[in-house]
Amino acid sequence: MRVGNRHYRSLEVAADGWAIVIVDQTRIPAEFAQARLETLADVAGAIRTMRVRGAPLIGVAAAYGVCLALRHDPGDRSLEAACHALASTRPTAVNLQWALERMRATLVEVAPRDRIETAYRLAGKLADEDVAICERIGLHGERLLRDLAHRKPGQPLQVLTHCNAGWLATIDWGTALAPVYRAHDAGLPVHVWVSETRPRNQGRLTAWELGQHGVPHTLIVDSACGLLLTRGSVDVVLVGTDRTTRTGDVANKVGTYLKALAAREAGVPFYVALPSPSIDWDLARGEDIPIEERAPEEVADEMPVHNPGFDVTPARLVTGLITERGVCEASEQGLRSLFPSPGVRSGRGR
8 A cells, every 4th residue: 555655565575675674653643663673583573572463473583483493493492483473462362373373284285495486376365365355345245335335425435444454454456445445446435433442552553544545534532433423423433353253253353343333323234344364264163262451551550551452343233244245244154155165263263
């Protein structure tokens, strides 16, 4: 996507062909800066501290972390240790385990002397797959936004989103923002209400992205969303997901559940942009999704703090899931209508 007059991916292989270069998300919106990662520890640290964040992106970043580990030692112990270290960085996003399992399953079949080249090739494939998935989510989501916009001709479509599910959270395009970018580029009037997303303020990343792309938007505090929904100021809620069960329960940034409840009360459709690697086919119940507990210092010092990073929105509150294969209802039947043979996607095997 665009920053100034240049196209960027959120993660790229450096010019030397082996290090990786990330957009340092902890420095946005104050400044746009990239950072070079050269070791497994660099990648694990970047994921843990959210310099790299977003379920699809951390999966690809982890794949490249394996590449960097194998440059130091391509042996079996090094491969297993790298996968273990990266898997422990953040527990909720299933893409992390999914990408690591794809790397491990492929590389254990390759002789150590050939692993580095194979690893980089597979990591690059995962990155390109992510771009293609997000682009197709954008295509299907744009059609949905157009259908909603036809109900209010001549007026901007009002979209409410939460956290950041744009290109910064993926390799390119984004999930929940991909339909917005496509609609805007096609001339559909659209305006985005961006919730701030305390305590890490990922909404400011969304606002920065939208500003770079020229999409009209307004940043709001999280607790203002209910007021906007009850006043009729929102036409559709569109969010991303870090893990979705096979029955359609959705784990996303904490605060998403409250927006889904408010949207249901206000009669506003609530859609989730869902790349298939974020589906955990092993889980049927949202309450079984592990919820990351973030450091209390993100909220306050010198007092008791509970700081969950995610919450779970039950499928009954989700109007539909926008996937790379189309839009379906949030249910096992709906998901399997698009993915009848999902295979291994959870990262733990089946």
